[in-house]
Amino acid sequence: MKCIIIGGVAGGATVAARLRRMDESATIILLERGSHISYANCGLPYYIGNTITDRNDLFLQTPTSFGNRFDVDVRIHANVTAIDPENKCVIYTELDTGKEFKESYDKLVLSPGAEPIKPPISGIHLPNIFTLRDIPDTDAIHAHLHSLTKKPARAAIIGAGFIGLEMAENLHHLGMDVTIIEKADYVLPIADWEISAFVETHLKEKNIHLYTHNGVAEFKEVGEQTEIILENGESLLSDFVLLSIGIRARTELAKNAGLAVGARGGIIVNEYMQTTIPDIYAVGDAIEFPHPITQQSTTCFLAGPTNKQARICANNIATGNTQSYHGTIATAIAKVFDLTVGMCGLSAAELRKNNIPFLTSITHTASHATYYPGSFPITIKIHFAPQTGKLLGVQVVGKEGTDKRLDVMAQVIAHQGTIYDLTDFDHAYAPPYSSAKDAVTIAGYVAENIINQQVRTIQWNELQNWLQEKNRDFLLIDVRSFLENKAGNIEGSVNYPLDELREYLDDIPTDKTIVIYCAIGLRGYIASRILLQSGFKNVLNLAGGYRTYQICTQK
Secondary structure, eight states: OEEEEEOOHHHHHHHHHHHHHHOTTOEEEEEESSSOSEEOGGGHHHHHTTSSOOGGGGEEEOHHHHHHHHTOEEEESEEEEEEETTTTEEEEEETTTTEEEEEEOSEEEEOOOEEEOOOOOBTTTOTTEEEOSSHHHHHHHHHHHTOSSOOOOEEEEEOOSHHHHHHHHHHHHTTOEEEEEESSSSSSTTSOHHHHHHHHHHHHHTTOEEEESOOEEEEEEETTEEEEEETTSOEEEESEEEEOSOEEEOOHHHHHTTOOBOTTSSEEOOTTSBOSSTTEEEOGGGEEEEOTTTOSEEOOOOHHHHHHHHHHHHHHHHHTSOOOOOOOOOOEEEEETTEEEEEEEOOHHHHHHTTOOOEEEEEEEESSOTTSTTOOEEEEEEEEOTTTOBEEEEEEEESTTHHHHHHHHHHHHHTTOBHHHHHTOOOOOOTTTOOSSOHHHHHHHHHHHHHTTSOOEEOHHHHHHHHHOTTOOEEEEEOSOHHHHHHOOOTTOEEOOGGGGGGGGGGSOTTSEEEEEOSSSHHHHHHHHHHHTTTOOOEEEETTHHHHHHHHSOO
């Protein structure tokens, strides 16, 4: 069996290595347009920021070492120009010599990856404007930022997704004055605002300048700098501009070969990683597959899913399509200065777009026992089905321990689990690592109370709208202590501390809707239980408490 693989890195190189382990007799040829077939793509921002100081640490294998270890015919600088499915061959050009070659195959694997999006903005090709996708991009940026003649002082990042935020931190570490420009309403727009608000606040604390709800209208060259003219007419000068707007699948080769490409722009594959032509497989950033929750076609630009796809693809080539790929819920995480932020499953916007009913809970829980030094709140927002409690989406932000909570809940979603799986979570507990009731368990308890109607909640934006409606008649009660209330409160609220609430029952009208809030929601829940069992019929607890309301409504 002869297999040709187009493209290396997480997709193609993993297919080649796994296929060799499965079939020692196979002929495996890997064609790569660039110079590198196996490197740490996700580590590139940290090399630019000098967190990783040795460039060689980015390379997992060289073409020679990979070829020797796995007996793979690695051909770099090989640009594939055409695929002929009928005659089962590929045509490629050797970039070093310009010579054209034809190579036959029994099985073909496409791993072309994706390319940065460059919208048609005037001046977008100016010399100070860069993208970050591969080693050549990294080398160009590194050379520019570490120039011996003039070290750039000001950087602008266009786009506030994961890569943009990671680069903001790394450029800041280099001593640069950093500005982020994001066309959406807030940074990290793939997340819900209740989570992104913490990230945005933290960026401001680190003196990162933010322009949100504002796109770029034009780039102009001003001496050795780039002038960035925004859509609202404002402008700023920068020594370095990074485009981090997003990426799109490379599918031109597949389209020309007659392979089907989906509405999301990816090569359509089935559960075995086969394209619409059975002897041609595809993996990685360029493919499109059904989402496990929505069943709608989707793409995913993450290294973890790509590696899994590649392994399954190789297994199926070797054994005859025996292993299925079940898609990915796109579990993603990033370090943004001192914070960790991550998500999996669907956001509120995606759930609404797909007309999927859902309920939401927000919790702020200590990363470990509060009496042990160093505890820090982890904010967890979950979306779940109203009747069954099926977990649909999770978003987290915090410091240490945030990642492991995300991983636990990602497994629940991936295995079609519910919020009751969170309440049953059997965690490792010792004061330095967790609490007797872990943050995951607390998130499950709160969701369970909502489903069982032990408490009714109101979201921060709903309360904000109510406060702005002149005809809305309700009573807003702060059940925190007098000192907490004095330090800051929601305008229009009355302060009846929880421990004294029963003394105020005669002062609370029974014919009004009662909205309760505390610091994070726990005391509000207890207060709502007191009122509901004391004859009050319409009681709402502010989800996430004053902490959520304050950060989401800040100026």
